[in-house]
Amino acid sequence: MYQQSMFDDREKYNPLASRLRPETIEEFVGQKHLLAAGKVLRQLIDRDQVSSMIFWGPPGVGKTTLARIIARRTKANFIDFSAVTSGIKEIKEVMGRAEGNRLMGEKTILFVDEIHRFNKAQQDAFLPFVEKGSIVLIGATTENPSFEINSALLSRCKVFVLQALSAEDLKQLMEHALHSPRGFGNQRVEISSEMLHVIANFANGDGRTALNTLEMVVLNGDSDDEGNIRVTMETLEQCTSKKSLLYDKNGEEHYNLISALHKSMRNSDVDASIYWLSRMLEGGEDPLYIARRVVRFASEDVGMADSRALEIAVAVYQACHFIGMPECSVHLTHAVTYMALAPKSNAVYMAYEAAKKDAIQRMAEPVPLQIRNAPTKLMKELRYGEGYQYAHDTEDKLTMMRCLPEALQGRRYYVPTGQGTEAKVRERMAAIEEWRQRHSESTR
Numbered sequence: 001m002y003q004q005s006m007f008d009d010r011e012k013y014n015p016l017a018s019r020l021r022p023e024t025i026e027e028f029v030g031q032k033h034l035l036a037a038g039k040v041l042r043q044l045i046d047r048d049q050v051s052s053m054i055f056w057g058p059p060g061v062g063k064t065t066l067a068r069i070i071a072r073r074t075k076a077n078f079i080d081f082s083a084v085t086s087g088i089k090e091i092k093e094v095m096g097r098a099e100g101n102r103l104m105g106e107k108t109i110l111f112v113d114e115i116h117r118f119n120k121a122q123q124d125a126f127l128p129f130v131e132k133g134s135i136v137l138i139g140a141t142t143e144n145p146s147f148e149i150n151s152a153l154l155s156r157c158k159v160f161v162l163q164a165l166s167a168e169d170l171k172q173l174m175e176h177a178l179h180s181p182r183g184f185g186n187q188r189v190e191i192s193s194e195m196l197h198v199i200a201n202f203a204n205g206d207g208r209t210a211l212n213t214l215e216m217v218v219l220n221g222d223s224d225d226e227g228n229i230r231v232t233m234e235t236l237e238q239c240t241s242k243k244s245l246l247y248d249k250n251g252e253e254h255y256n257l258i259s260a261l262h263k264s265m266r267n268s269d270v271d272a273s274i275y276w277l278s279r280m281l282e283g284g285e286d287p288l289y290i291a292r293r294v295v296r297f298a299s300e301d302v303g304m305a306d307s308r309a310l311e312i313a314v315a316v317y318q319a320c321h322f323i324g325m326p327e328c329s330v331h332l333t334h335a336v337t338y339m340a341l342a343p344k345s346n347a348v349y350m351a352y353e354a355a356k357k358d359a360i361q362r363m364a365e366p367v368p369l370q371i372r373n374a375p376t377k378l379m380k381e382l383r384y385g386e387g388y389q390y391a392h393d394t395e396d397k398l399t400m401m402r403c404l405p406e407a408l409q410g411r412r413y414y415v416p417t418g419q420g421t422e423a424k425v426r427e428r429m430a431a432i433e434e435w436r437q438r439h440s441e442s443t444r
Contacts, residue, residue, distance in 0.1 A: 016215040017208045019182045020173075021065055023072065029176075029207070030169040031062060031162055041160055048074050050109065052130055052137040054145050054154070057162030060206030063140035066162075067111040076107035076136065082114065091125045098134045108135050115139035116148035123150045130156050164205025171196050173207050174214045184229075189218055191231040202240045213239060254285070258293055261336070266301050270340040277336050278329075287328050291317040294335045305345035305420035312338050343420030351414035358408060365405035398435055 022028045025035055025045065034041040044050050050070055055063040071078035079094055098108040110126075112118070129135045130153065137157060145154055165173075174196050177183035199217070203210035216239045221229040257280050264272035280290060291313070298313040316335035320328040374384035389399035404411060416426040 015212060016177055016183060017211040020177055020180060020211060022062075022069065025069055028062060028065065028069065029173050030165045031066075033163070034160055045070055045073060048076075050074065050076075050136055050138070052135075052157045054115070054139045054141060054149065054157045054159045055162055056141050056143075056145055056159055058164050058205060059142055060203075060208035060210075061162045061165055062207065063162055064111075064113055067113075067138050067140065070109065070138065071111070074107075074109055076109045077101055079108060079110045081110055081112045088122055088125055091122060095125070095129045095134065098129060102132075102134045109138060110135045111138045111140070113140050114142075116141040116143040116145075120150055123153050127153055127156075165203075165207050165210075166205075167197065167200040170200035170203055170205075170207060170210040173210055174199065177211055177214060184218060187218075188226075188228040189221070189231070190229065191217070191221075195231060195233065195236050198236060198240070257283075257285075258290075261290070262293065262297060262301075265297055265336060265339045266344065268340050268344070270337055273336045273340045274333055277332055281325065281329055281332070287320045287325050287332060288317065290332055291320045291335070294332070294339060297339055300349045301344055301346055302339060302342045303345045303348035304416060304422040304425050305343040307421065309339060309342050343422070345417045345419045345422050347414060347416050347422065355413045358411065362405070362407065365407055368402060368405065370401055371403055396435060398432060400436060400439055 025042065028035060033039065036042065055066060057063055067080075071080070077098075079098070081090075081094060094110065098110065101108045112126075115123075126135070126137055127150075130137050137153075139149070139157070141148060145157075145159055149157075171193075178189055178191070195217075196214075199210055199213050202213060217231050217236050218229055220235050220239060221231040222235070223229045257276055261273060261276040261280065264276055277290065281287065295310070295313040295317055298309040302309040313335055316331045319331040322328075369383050370385065370387040370389075372379070372384040374380045379385075387401070389401040391397050391399050402409065414429075416422045416429060418426060
Protein backbone atom coordinates (compact mmCIF):
# COMPACT_ATOMS: atom_id res chain seq x y z
CA MET A 1 0.00 0.00 0.00
CA TYR A 2 1.49 3.36 -1.06
CA GLN A 3 0.35 6.87 0.03
CA GLN A 4 1.41 10.07 -1.84
CA SER A 5 0.82 13.80 -2.14
CA MET A 6 -0.51 15.79 -5.11
CA PHE A 7 1.95 16.42 -7.94
CA ASP A 8 2.21 19.70 -9.86
CA ASP A 9 -0.43 20.20 -12.57
CA ARG A 10 2.30 21.35 -14.95
CA GLU A 11 4.02 17.96 -14.67
CA LYS A 12 1.14 15.55 -14.42
CA TYR A 13 0.72 15.32 -18.18
CA ASN A 14 4.33 14.25 -18.69
CA PRO A 15 4.95 10.49 -18.84
CA LEU A 16 5.92 8.94 -15.51
CA ALA A 17 9.36 8.00 -16.86
CA SER A 18 10.01 11.64 -17.74
CA ARG A 19 8.83 12.97 -14.38
CA LEU A 20 11.07 10.53 -12.50
CA ARG A 21 14.24 11.01 -14.51
CA PRO A 22 17.13 11.01 -11.97
CA GLU A 23 19.00 14.27 -11.53
CA THR A 24 22.01 12.95 -9.56
CA ILE A 25 24.19 9.85 -9.59
CA GLU A 26 22.84 9.00 -6.15
CA GLU A 27 19.31 8.74 -7.62
CA PHE A 28 20.48 6.73 -10.61
CA VAL A 29 19.48 3.05 -10.60
CA GLY A 30 21.62 0.34 -12.15
CA GLN A 31 25.03 0.36 -13.91
CA LYS A 32 26.92 -0.23 -10.68
CA HIS A 33 29.81 -1.63 -12.72
CA LEU A 34 30.31 1.93 -14.02
CA LEU A 35 28.98 4.20 -11.28
CA ALA A 36 29.82 2.54 -7.97
CA ALA A 37 32.39 4.33 -5.81
CA GLY A 38 35.86 3.99 -7.29
CA LYS A 39 34.70 3.00 -10.79
CA VAL A 40 36.27 4.84 -13.72
CA LEU A 41 33.18 6.59 -15.05
CA ARG A 42 32.09 7.66 -11.55
CA GLN A 43 35.50 9.20 -10.90
CA LEU A 44 35.52 11.02 -14.24
CA ILE A 45 32.13 12.55 -13.46
CA ASP A 46 32.97 13.43 -9.85
CA ARG A 47 36.22 15.11 -10.91
CA ASP A 48 34.67 16.86 -13.92
CA GLN A 49 37.31 15.23 -16.13
CA VAL A 50 34.98 13.75 -18.72
CA SER A 51 36.65 12.87 -22.04
CA SER A 52 34.99 11.87 -25.31
CA MET A 53 32.98 8.69 -24.80
CA ILE A 54 30.25 6.51 -26.21
CA PHE A 55 27.43 5.10 -24.06
CA TRP A 56 26.35 1.82 -25.66
CA GLY A 57 23.42 -0.16 -24.36
CA PRO A 58 19.83 -1.27 -24.96
CA PRO A 59 16.90 1.16 -24.69
CA GLY A 60 15.80 2.39 -21.29
CA VAL A 61 19.00 1.81 -19.31
CA GLY A 62 19.95 5.44 -18.64
CA LYS A 63 22.24 6.62 -21.47
CA THR A 64 20.57 10.01 -21.91
CA THR A 65 20.01 10.37 -18.17
CA LEU A 66 23.73 9.89 -17.51
CA ALA A 67 24.54 12.59 -20.03
CA ARG A 68 22.16 15.00 -18.32
CA ILE A 69 23.66 14.21 -14.91
CA ILE A 70 27.05 15.06 -16.38
CA ALA A 71 25.57 18.31 -17.72
CA ARG A 72 24.50 19.33 -14.21
CA ARG A 73 27.87 18.53 -12.66
CA THR A 74 30.26 19.88 -15.26
CA LYS A 75 31.63 23.42 -15.50
CA ALA A 76 31.75 23.10 -19.27
CA ASN A 77 29.21 24.40 -21.75
CA PHE A 78 26.80 21.56 -22.43
CA ILE A 79 25.01 21.16 -25.78
CA ASP A 80 22.28 18.55 -26.24
CA PHE A 81 22.16 17.37 -29.85
CA SER A 82 19.85 14.87 -31.57
CA ALA A 83 21.00 12.78 -34.50
CA VAL A 84 17.37 12.40 -35.56
CA THR A 85 16.69 16.09 -36.28
CA SER A 86 20.14 17.50 -37.12
CA GLY A 87 22.22 17.59 -40.28
CA ILE A 88 25.62 18.83 -41.47
CA LYS A 89 24.52 22.48 -41.32
CA GLU A 90 23.51 22.22 -37.66
CA ILE A 91 26.69 20.32 -36.83
CA LYS A 92 28.87 23.04 -38.35
CA GLU A 93 27.01 25.77 -36.47
CA VAL A 94 27.47 23.98 -33.16
CA MET A 95 31.11 23.26 -33.93
CA GLY A 96 31.65 26.96 -34.69
CA ARG A 97 30.27 27.94 -31.29
CA ALA A 98 32.38 25.26 -29.60
CA GLU A 99 35.54 26.50 -31.33
CA GLY A 100 34.75 30.02 -30.16
CA ASN A 101 34.37 28.75 -26.60
CA ARG A 102 37.73 26.96 -26.87
CA LEU A 103 39.48 30.16 -27.92
CA MET A 104 37.97 31.80 -24.82
CA GLY A 105 39.38 28.99 -22.68
CA GLU A 106 36.02 27.28 -22.14
CA LYS A 107 35.26 23.58 -22.64
CA THR A 108 32.19 22.35 -24.52
CA ILE A 109 30.57 18.97 -23.96
CA LEU A 110 28.41 17.88 -26.89
CA PHE A 111 25.91 15.11 -26.22
CA VAL A 112 24.64 13.33 -29.34
CA ASP A 113 21.68 11.05 -28.77
CA GLU A 114 21.28 8.14 -31.21
CA ILE A 115 24.65 8.89 -32.78
CA HIS A 116 24.39 5.73 -34.89
CA ARG A 117 21.79 7.54 -37.01
CA PHE A 118 24.45 9.90 -38.34
CA ASN A 119 25.99 8.84 -41.64
CA LYS A 120 29.74 8.75 -42.28
CA ALA A 121 29.93 12.34 -43.54
CA GLN A 122 28.07 13.66 -40.50
CA GLN A 123 30.28 11.68 -38.11
CA ASP A 124 33.39 12.90 -39.97
CA ALA A 125 32.32 16.48 -39.31
CA PHE A 126 32.94 15.93 -35.58
CA LEU A 127 36.40 14.44 -35.98
CA PRO A 128 38.63 17.54 -36.35
CA PHE A 129 36.92 19.26 -33.42
CA VAL A 130 37.33 16.20 -31.20
CA GLU A 131 41.00 15.96 -32.21
CA LYS A 132 41.88 19.55 -31.34
CA GLY A 133 39.78 19.61 -28.20
CA SER A 134 37.05 22.02 -29.28
CA ILE A 135 34.48 19.56 -27.97
CA VAL A 136 34.20 16.60 -25.66
CA LEU A 137 31.84 14.24 -27.50
CA ILE A 138 29.41 12.02 -25.62
CA GLY A 139 27.42 9.77 -27.92
CA ALA A 140 24.58 7.43 -27.00
CA THR A 141 23.70 4.44 -29.12
CA THR A 142 21.75 1.21 -28.97
CA GLU A 143 23.87 -0.20 -31.82
CA ASN A 144 27.28 -1.84 -31.68
CA PRO A 145 29.75 1.07 -32.10
CA SER A 146 32.11 -1.23 -33.97
CA PHE A 147 29.57 -1.36 -36.80
CA GLU A 148 27.95 2.07 -36.60
CA ILE A 149 30.66 4.55 -35.54
CA ASN A 150 33.50 5.54 -37.86
CA SER A 151 36.71 3.85 -36.73
CA ALA A 152 38.62 7.17 -36.67
CA LEU A 153 36.02 8.74 -34.39
CA LEU A 154 35.60 5.59 -32.30
CA SER A 155 39.35 5.39 -31.65
CA ARG A 156 39.16 8.78 -29.93
CA CYS A 157 36.29 7.80 -27.63
CA LYS A 158 36.10 5.56 -24.59
CA VAL A 159 33.20 3.09 -24.94
CA PHE A 160 31.16 2.42 -21.80
CA VAL A 161 28.76 -0.52 -22.07
CA LEU A 162 25.51 -0.01 -20.18
CA GLN A 163 23.72 -3.22 -19.23
CA ALA A 164 20.04 -4.07 -19.24
CA LEU A 165 18.54 -3.39 -15.81
CA SER A 166 17.97 -6.37 -13.55
CA ALA A 167 14.52 -7.27 -12.25
CA GLU A 168 15.55 -5.91 -8.84
CA ASP A 169 16.67 -2.63 -10.42
CA LEU A 170 13.31 -2.31 -12.17
CA LYS A 171 11.37 -3.06 -8.99
CA GLN A 172 13.39 -0.39 -7.21
CA LEU A 173 12.46 2.10 -9.95
CA MET A 174 8.77 1.26 -9.68
CA GLU A 175 8.70 1.40 -5.88
CA HIS A 176 10.33 4.82 -6.09
CA ALA A 177 7.60 5.87 -8.54
CA LEU A 178 4.93 4.77 -6.11
CA HIS A 179 6.52 6.74 -3.25
CA SER A 180 7.91 9.82 -4.98
CA PRO A 181 6.05 13.16 -5.03
CA ARG A 182 6.90 13.21 -8.73
CA GLY A 183 5.07 9.91 -9.16
CA PHE A 184 1.61 9.05 -7.85
CA GLY A 185 1.59 11.76 -5.18
CA ASN A 186 -1.81 12.06 -3.57
CA GLN A 187 -3.08 8.62 -4.49
CA ARG A 188 -3.24 5.42 -2.52
CA VAL A 189 -2.15 2.71 -4.96
CA GLU A 190 -2.55 -0.92 -4.03
CA ILE A 191 -0.34 -3.19 -6.13
CA SER A 192 1.35 -6.34 -4.92
CA SER A 193 5.06 -7.07 -5.00
CA GLU A 194 4.27 -10.05 -7.22
CA MET A 195 2.70 -7.73 -9.80
CA LEU A 196 5.75 -5.46 -9.74
CA HIS A 197 7.83 -8.55 -10.42
CA VAL A 198 5.62 -9.42 -13.42
CA ILE A 199 6.07 -5.92 -14.81
CA ALA A 200 9.83 -6.12 -14.25
CA ASN A 201 10.03 -9.36 -16.22
CA PHE A 202 7.83 -7.92 -18.95
CA ALA A 203 10.06 -4.84 -19.26
CA ASN A 204 13.03 -7.04 -20.18
CA GLY A 205 15.68 -4.74 -18.69
CA ASP A 206 14.14 -1.49 -19.98
CA GLY A 207 13.44 1.05 -17.22
CA ARG A 208 11.30 3.23 -19.47
CA THR A 209 9.07 0.26 -20.37
CA ALA A 210 8.73 -0.69 -16.71
CA LEU A 211 7.61 2.81 -15.68
CA ASN A 212 5.31 3.23 -18.68
CA THR A 213 3.68 -0.12 -17.93
CA LEU A 214 3.31 0.74 -14.25
CA GLU A 215 1.67 4.04 -15.22
CA MET A 216 -0.71 2.22 -17.54
CA VAL A 217 -1.83 -0.34 -14.96
CA VAL A 218 -2.32 2.34 -12.30
CA LEU A 219 -4.35 4.58 -14.62
CA ASN A 220 -6.49 1.57 -15.57
CA GLY A 221 -6.82 0.21 -12.03
CA ASP A 222 -10.07 -0.01 -10.06
CA SER A 223 -10.72 3.20 -8.12
CA ASP A 224 -13.18 3.82 -5.26
CA ASP A 225 -15.10 6.95 -4.23
CA GLU A 226 -12.12 8.19 -2.21
CA GLY A 227 -9.74 8.00 -5.17
CA ASN A 228 -7.89 4.93 -3.96
CA ILE A 229 -6.64 2.68 -6.75
CA ARG A 230 -6.35 -1.09 -6.70
CA VAL A 231 -4.49 -2.86 -9.48
CA THR A 232 -5.84 -6.32 -10.26
CA MET A 233 -4.09 -9.16 -12.05
CA GLU A 234 -6.70 -8.93 -14.81
CA THR A 235 -5.75 -5.31 -15.48
CA LEU A 236 -2.08 -6.22 -15.44
CA GLU A 237 -2.61 -9.06 -17.92
CA GLN A 238 -4.50 -6.78 -20.30
CA CYS A 239 -1.77 -4.15 -20.18
CA THR A 240 0.96 -6.71 -20.85
CA SER A 241 -0.89 -8.88 -23.34
CA LYS A 242 1.56 -8.27 -26.20
CA LYS A 243 5.23 -8.04 -25.43
CA SER A 244 7.33 -6.04 -27.85
CA LEU A 245 10.45 -8.07 -28.46
CA LEU A 246 13.78 -6.26 -28.43
CA TYR A 247 14.78 -6.74 -32.04
CA ASP A 248 16.30 -4.42 -34.60
CA LYS A 249 16.44 -5.99 -38.04
CA ASN A 250 19.39 -3.79 -38.98
CA GLY A 251 21.32 -3.82 -35.71
CA GLU A 252 23.48 -6.11 -33.64
CA GLU A 253 20.54 -8.08 -32.23
CA HIS A 254 19.71 -9.14 -35.79
CA TYR A 255 23.14 -10.77 -36.11
CA ASN A 256 23.03 -12.16 -32.57
CA LEU A 257 19.77 -14.00 -33.24
CA ILE A 258 20.66 -15.42 -36.64
CA SER A 259 23.94 -16.58 -35.10
CA ALA A 260 21.99 -18.25 -32.28
CA LEU A 261 19.72 -20.00 -34.79
CA HIS A 262 22.60 -21.16 -36.98
CA LYS A 263 24.68 -22.48 -34.09
CA SER A 264 21.70 -24.21 -32.46
CA MET A 265 20.98 -26.09 -35.69
CA ARG A 266 24.67 -26.95 -36.05
CA ASN A 267 24.60 -28.31 -32.48
CA SER A 268 21.52 -30.44 -33.32
CA ASP A 269 19.51 -28.66 -30.60
CA VAL A 270 15.99 -28.76 -32.03
CA ASP A 271 14.22 -26.88 -29.25
CA ALA A 272 16.76 -24.04 -29.18
CA SER A 273 16.60 -23.81 -32.99
CA ILE A 274 12.82 -23.42 -32.96
CA TYR A 275 12.98 -20.90 -30.12
CA TRP A 276 15.47 -18.63 -31.91
CA LEU A 277 13.44 -18.97 -35.10
CA SER A 278 10.31 -17.79 -33.26
CA ARG A 279 12.24 -14.92 -31.67
CA MET A 280 13.19 -13.67 -35.11
CA LEU A 281 9.78 -14.13 -36.71
CA GLU A 282 7.84 -12.60 -33.82
CA GLY A 283 10.31 -9.72 -33.78
CA GLY A 284 9.39 -8.92 -37.38
CA GLU A 285 12.25 -10.51 -39.31
CA ASP A 286 11.73 -11.12 -43.03
CA PRO A 287 10.98 -14.86 -43.38
CA LEU A 288 12.80 -14.93 -46.71
CA TYR A 289 15.98 -13.76 -44.99
CA ILE A 290 15.75 -16.69 -42.56
CA ALA A 291 14.94 -19.07 -45.41
CA ARG A 292 18.03 -17.92 -47.31
CA ARG A 293 20.18 -18.54 -44.24
CA VAL A 294 18.71 -22.04 -43.92
CA VAL A 295 19.58 -22.71 -47.59
CA ARG A 296 23.17 -21.72 -46.83
CA PHE A 297 23.19 -23.92 -43.73
CA ALA A 298 22.00 -26.92 -45.75
CA SER A 299 25.26 -27.00 -47.69
CA GLU A 300 27.64 -25.44 -45.18
CA ASP A 301 26.79 -27.61 -42.18
CA VAL A 302 24.86 -30.61 -43.54
CA GLY A 303 26.32 -30.90 -47.00
CA MET A 304 26.85 -34.36 -48.47
CA ALA A 305 25.86 -36.03 -45.20
CA ASP A 306 22.25 -35.47 -46.35
CA SER A 307 21.89 -33.81 -49.74
CA ARG A 308 18.11 -33.77 -49.32
CA ALA A 309 18.60 -30.97 -46.79
CA LEU A 310 19.32 -28.56 -49.64
CA GLU A 311 16.20 -29.68 -51.52
CA ILE A 312 14.04 -29.12 -48.44
CA ALA A 313 15.64 -25.74 -47.72
CA VAL A 314 14.98 -24.52 -51.26
CA ALA A 315 11.41 -25.87 -51.16
CA VAL A 316 10.80 -24.02 -47.88
CA TYR A 317 12.19 -20.80 -49.37
CA GLN A 318 9.69 -21.15 -52.23
CA ALA A 319 6.87 -21.86 -49.79
CA CYS A 320 7.73 -18.72 -47.82
CA HIS A 321 7.80 -16.73 -51.03
CA PHE A 322 4.38 -18.08 -52.07
CA ILE A 323 2.39 -17.52 -48.89
CA GLY A 324 4.39 -15.25 -46.56
CA MET A 325 3.80 -14.71 -42.86
CA PRO A 326 2.22 -15.86 -40.61
CA GLU A 327 1.42 -19.08 -42.50
CA CYS A 328 4.99 -19.78 -43.61
CA SER A 329 6.18 -19.99 -40.00
CA VAL A 330 5.30 -23.69 -40.03
CA HIS A 331 7.40 -24.25 -43.16
CA LEU A 332 10.40 -22.55 -41.57
CA THR A 333 9.90 -24.65 -38.45
CA HIS A 334 9.86 -27.73 -40.70
CA ALA A 335 13.15 -26.70 -42.31
CA VAL A 336 14.85 -25.70 -39.05
CA THR A 337 13.81 -28.97 -37.40
CA TYR A 338 15.10 -31.00 -40.36
CA MET A 339 18.42 -29.16 -40.37
CA ALA A 340 18.87 -29.59 -36.63
CA LEU A 341 18.24 -33.34 -36.81
CA ALA A 342 20.20 -34.00 -40.00
CA PRO A 343 23.67 -35.60 -39.85
CA LYS A 344 26.31 -32.88 -40.04
CA SER A 345 29.28 -32.42 -42.33
CA ASN A 346 31.17 -29.27 -43.21
CA ALA A 347 33.41 -31.11 -45.68
CA VAL A 348 31.94 -29.27 -48.68
CA TYR A 349 32.49 -25.90 -46.98
CA MET A 350 36.04 -26.80 -45.97
CA ALA A 351 36.78 -28.08 -49.48
CA TYR A 352 35.87 -24.76 -51.05
CA GLU A 353 37.81 -22.76 -48.45
CA ALA A 354 40.93 -24.84 -49.11
CA ALA A 355 40.53 -24.54 -52.89
CA LYS A 356 39.87 -20.79 -52.57
CA LYS A 357 43.16 -20.32 -50.78
CA ASP A 358 45.04 -21.99 -53.64
CA ALA A 359 42.99 -20.12 -56.24
CA ILE A 360 43.85 -16.75 -54.70
CA GLN A 361 47.51 -17.50 -54.15
CA ARG A 362 47.98 -19.22 -57.52
CA MET A 363 45.74 -17.20 -59.84
CA ALA A 364 48.12 -17.72 -62.79
CA GLU A 365 48.12 -21.53 -62.79
CA PRO A 366 47.42 -22.52 -66.44
CA VAL A 367 44.57 -24.86 -67.38
CA PRO A 368 46.13 -28.18 -68.51
CA LEU A 369 46.14 -28.44 -72.31
CA GLN A 370 44.20 -31.73 -72.34
CA ILE A 371 41.10 -30.15 -70.80
CA ARG A 372 41.14 -26.89 -72.76
CA ASN A 373 38.48 -26.38 -75.39
CA ALA A 374 39.67 -26.11 -79.00
CA PRO A 375 36.94 -24.51 -81.14
CA THR A 376 39.39 -22.97 -83.67
CA LYS A 377 42.13 -24.30 -85.95
CA LEU A 378 44.77 -22.18 -84.20
CA MET A 379 43.85 -23.62 -80.82
CA LYS A 380 44.14 -27.13 -82.20
CA GLU A 381 47.56 -26.26 -83.63
CA LEU A 382 48.54 -25.04 -80.16
CA ARG A 383 47.60 -28.56 -78.90
CA TYR A 384 44.48 -27.40 -77.00
CA GLY A 385 42.49 -30.52 -76.10
CA GLU A 386 45.27 -32.90 -77.12
CA GLY A 387 45.22 -36.01 -74.97
CA TYR A 388 41.69 -35.47 -73.72
CA GLN A 389 40.05 -38.72 -72.57
CA TYR A 390 36.25 -39.00 -72.70
CA ALA A 391 35.17 -40.86 -69.54
CA HIS A 392 31.94 -42.14 -71.13
CA ASP A 393 33.95 -44.12 -73.65
CA THR A 394 35.38 -46.30 -70.87
CA GLU A 395 33.74 -49.26 -69.16
CA ASP A 396 34.28 -47.83 -65.64
CA LYS A 397 33.56 -44.22 -66.69
CA LEU A 398 37.00 -43.31 -65.34
CA THR A 399 40.28 -42.27 -66.98
CA MET A 400 43.83 -41.54 -65.85
CA MET A 401 43.69 -37.99 -67.23
CA ARG A 402 44.90 -35.29 -64.86
CA CYS A 403 42.66 -32.22 -64.47
CA LEU A 404 44.47 -30.17 -61.80
CA PRO A 405 47.29 -27.79 -62.78
CA GLU A 406 50.70 -29.42 -62.66
CA ALA A 407 51.74 -27.43 -59.57
CA LEU A 408 48.70 -28.65 -57.65
CA GLN A 409 48.87 -32.35 -58.44
CA GLY A 410 48.03 -34.43 -55.38
CA ARG A 411 45.97 -31.73 -53.67
CA ARG A 412 42.99 -33.02 -51.64
CA TYR A 413 40.32 -30.42 -51.00
CA TYR A 414 37.24 -32.50 -50.32
CA VAL A 415 37.68 -34.94 -47.42
CA PRO A 416 34.32 -36.66 -46.78
CA THR A 417 33.26 -37.64 -43.29
CA GLY A 418 31.49 -40.80 -42.20
CA GLN A 419 28.29 -38.90 -41.34
CA GLY A 420 25.00 -39.94 -42.94
CA THR A 421 25.06 -40.55 -46.68
CA GLU A 422 28.52 -39.00 -46.89
CA ALA A 423 29.86 -42.33 -45.70
CA LYS A 424 28.84 -43.74 -49.11
CA VAL A 425 30.54 -40.79 -50.80
CA ARG A 426 33.73 -41.62 -48.91
CA GLU A 427 33.48 -45.24 -50.09
CA ARG A 428 32.99 -44.07 -53.69
CA MET A 429 36.02 -41.76 -53.52
CA ALA A 430 38.12 -44.54 -52.04
CA ALA A 431 37.04 -46.85 -54.88
CA ILE A 432 37.99 -44.23 -57.50
CA GLU A 433 41.38 -43.74 -55.86
CA GLU A 434 41.94 -47.49 -55.74
CA TRP A 435 41.03 -47.78 -59.45
CA ARG A 436 43.50 -45.06 -60.40
CA GLN A 437 46.22 -46.57 -58.25
CA ARG A 438 45.66 -49.96 -59.85
CA HIS A 439 45.70 -48.60 -63.40
CA SER A 440 48.71 -46.43 -62.64
CA GLU A 441 50.68 -49.52 -61.62
CA SER A 442 49.56 -51.47 -64.68
CA THR A 443 50.87 -48.81 -67.06
CA ARG A 444 54.38 -48.69 -65.59
